[in-house]
Amino acid sequence: MHHMTLAEIARGLADKKFSSEELTQALLARIAQLDPQLNSFISLTEELALSQAKAADARRANGESGALLGAPIAHKDLFCTQGIRTSCGSKMLDNFKAPYDATVVAKLAAAGAVTLGKTNMDEFAMGSANESSYYGAVKNPWNLEHVPGGSSGGSAAAVAARLLPAATATDTGGSIRQPAAFTNLTGLKPTYGRVSRWGMIAYASSLDQGGPLARTAEDCAILLQGMAGFDPNDSTSIDEPVPDYSASLNGSLQGLRIGVPKEYFSAGLDPRIAELTHNSIKELEKLGAVIKPISLPNMQHAIPAYYVIAPAEASSNLSRFDGVRFGYRCENPDNLMDLYKRSRGEGFGAEVQRRIMVGAYALSAGYYDAYYLKAQKIRRLVKNDFMAAFNEVDIILGPTTPNPAWKLGAKSSDPVAEYLEDVYTITANLAGLPGLSMPAGFVDGLPVGVQLLAPYFQEGRLLNVAHQYQLNTDWHTRTPTGF
Numbered sequence: 001m002h003h004m005t006l007a008e009i010a011r012g013l014a015d016k017k018f019s020s021e022e023l024t025q026a027l028l029a030r031i032a033q034l035d036p037q038l039n040s041f042i043s044l045t046e047e048l049a050l051s052q053a054k055a056a057d058a059r060r061a062n063g064e065s066g067a068l069l070g071a072p073i074a075h076k077d078l079f080c081t082q083g084i085r086t087s088c089g090s091k092m093l094d095n096f097k098a099p100y101d102a103t104v105v106a107k108l109a110a111a112g113a114v115t116l117g118k119t120n121m122d123e124f125a126m127g128s129a130n131e132s133s134y135y136g137a138v139k140n141p142w143n144l145e146h147v148p149g150g151s152s153g154g155s156a157a158a159v160a161a162r163l164l165p166a167a168t169a170t171d172t173g174g175s176i177r178q179p180a181a182f183t184n185l186t187g188l189k190p191t192y193g194r195v196s197r198w199g200m201i202a203y204a205s206s207l208d209q210g211g212p213l214a215r216t217a218e219d220c221a222i223l224l225q226g227m228a229g230f231d232p233n234d235s236t237s238i239d240e241p242v243p244d245y246s247a248s249l250n251g252s253l254q255g256l257r258i259g260v261p262k263e264y265f266s267a268g269l270d271p272r273i274a275e276l277t278h279n280s281i282k283e284l285e286k287l288g289a290v291i292k293p294i295s296l297p298n299m300q301h302a303i304p305a306y307y308v309i310a311p312a313e314a315s316s317n318l319s320r321f322d323g324v325r326f327g328y329r330c331e332n333p334d335n336l337m338d339l340y341k342r343s344r345g346e347g348f349g350a351e352v353q354r355r356i357m358v359g360a361y362a363l364s365a366g367y368y369d370a371y372y373l374k375a376q377k378i379r380r381l382v383k384n385d386f387m388a389a390f391n392e393v394d395i396i397l398g399p400t401t402p403n404p405a406w407k408l409g410a411k412s413s414d415p416v417a418e419y420l421e422d423v424y425t426i427t428a429n430l431a432g433l434p435g436l437s438m439p440a441g442f443v444d445g446l447p448v449g450v451q452l453l454a455p456y457f458q459e460g461r462l463l464n465v466a467h468q469y470q471l472n473t474d475w476h477t478r479t480p481t482g483f
């Protein structure tokens with residue numbers, strides 16, 4: 001049962017081959033058996049799952065249908081879930097039970113999705129390896145000695161290991177696409193404003209965006225359909241109709257103009273990943289696409305700009321965790337200042353503290369213009385590069401990451417080395433553009449992803465290209481040994 005995709009599950013449920021309750025029970029048993037190797041879940045929600053599964057079965061028996069009705073999923077543990085621990089991977093929120101559901105959680109529940117649990121993640125979504133979680137590192141099912149990518153590493157490892165067909169995730173600088181690439185999944189970061197951020201614990205509010213992680217583009221279309229849409233509770237949510245993403249999958253790629261930025265193929269890229277990227281380009285050419293060389297001249301400035309803007313926003317967002325209103329509080333404080341200092345010092349891990357300090361520094365009176373304002377100007381230049389490119393091409397293609405998944409611990413003492421791995425993903429967040437990573441081959445037994453970027457609100461185009469590619473390749477069907 002665990003090998004089915006969301007699309008296959010929807011067909012099986014509609015044809016009464018099995019019930020959602022049976023499927024849910026089978027997957028919960030599989031998680032209990034296999035997750036100890038991976039550590040991909042922070043919390044399991046067995047009771048909720050079984051009651052949601054029964055309710056979905058009853059709705060189907062009453063004649064209701066829907067691709068998500070009875071489909072098992074999990075949520076990254078930064079989406080608030082009412083009455084259920086929502087930890088954000090942090091000791092700070094280890095005892096936090098959210099008093100309400102995030103919009104994404106509520107929408108998927110209304111569509112009939114079954115929540116199996118909450119997935120592990122880098123603390124406050126800061127990281128590219130899922131090693132900064134208070135609940136311990138997540139392992140990559142393709143090689144248990146390697147990282148699964150981050151910050152949505154729990155969602156990625158669980159889906160890649162066939163513990164469940166799909167999961168929600170979030171992407172501030174690559175945290176959907178990079179773990180997708182490292183674990184042989186398809187992951188989509190939507191246009192900024194497409195998916196509500198209400199109830200999604202904030203890291204960097206102008207960059208954060210929720211989206212689906214699944215095995216196929218077809219499944220990403222199904223899950224995105226359930227997540228997307230205007231939400232009056234999120235002031236940056238955009239009031240645009242949501243297209244039928246599954247209906248966009250089968251468009252022809254004849255004449256599709258694919259831009260390939262020359263800056264992507266620089267010295268930092270593993271030559272074996274470059275070769276796999278070129279192979280995927282050839283595959284799309286066979287399907288009728290036309291390749292055009294393009295340039296994104298400001299790409300080199302994107303990492304420094306992002307690692308000023310994201311920490312700046314984080315330092316502001318995380319100031320609410322003060323040991324007073326909710327979250328962790330230190331024992332026996334001497335006075336108010338001691339309570340603040342020790343609650344935050346003991347509640348936040350090292351990477352989060354580093355980012356708060358960097359962000360507070362960049363925003364301070366004497367340095368605001370030199371760092372924060374400068375970074376915002378670079379952000380505009382990065383966006384302008386994309387706008388110019390999209391006058392010439394329909395889609396931009398390149399590698400998702402410069403290297404395959406590294407060994408656990410290999411970069412944990414060198415944060416800058418880890419930041420540099422985000423080179424291909426963060427530009428889409430700076431510009432607010434949608435991006436997708438899809439499986440494109442293997443290097444030393446580890447999966448490699450190819451990234452597609454499209455103009456605003458063209459998620460359907462990304463899914464279309466990825467689906468056509470997946471109809472003609474079988475990388476996405478490969479399963480890690482032992483799972």
Ligand code: GLN
Nearest residue numbers: 125126127172173174175
């Ligand atoms: N690796 C990036 C960071 O650490 C992106 C994380 C994310 O997308 N949440 O900030």
